[in-house]
Amino acid sequence: QSVLTQPPSASGTPGQRVTISCSGSSSNIGSNYVYWYQQLPGTAPKLLIYRNNQRPSGVPDRFSGSKSGTSASLAISGLRSEDEADYYCATWDDSLSGPVFGGGTKLTVL
């Protein structure tokens, strides 16, 4: 069981806006930055969002991140078929003294 809780699945139609939640606690999300990774089928994870809401160069502005208290969210607007992937949130956990990941959310584009 993962330290961070994500819904196992999410879906949307092309052009829609979808959000994926990530819930933690005061020892992880509540006191540290949140990161989001995208894992396309059969590939390694790729950094999507860092420090809660920053996008690495090359990541479209359709992807945005936010954090409030002990929860975080990833929003994808203008959904496209190529966004179909697994999405993982991550952060540092002060109690465990290391990074922790969410259980992942499988996004399906209908």
Added chain:
Amino acid sequence: QITLKESGPTLVKPTQTLTLTCTFSGFSLSTSGVGVGWIRQPPGKALEWLALIYWNDDKPYSPSLKSRLTITKDTSKNQVVLTMTNMDPVDTATYYCAHISSSSWAFDPWGQGTLVTVSS
């Protein structure tokens, strides 16, 4: 451009020790603020962090696996080695190494991963 690549056995027997090597380019592990981490992913399951090694040789380990893991670096060869003792079929997973730095403290980028199967 930063690249990383994992190498090691694809099949190990239960109770054996697994040794994985991460060979990287585009950065130096002697540079302040830089590190390499290992993360694994069982088939169809979530990511799990295993260990990190930083430029200053600080080495945090996953508390649940700490007794079985050892991470080392060879700065001259641009390699990081992870050993995991007493392998079990539940350790079957794709093992990734990834770069981390103080510019973001994110795992970025990742290697392509290597699938390790534990079976007799």
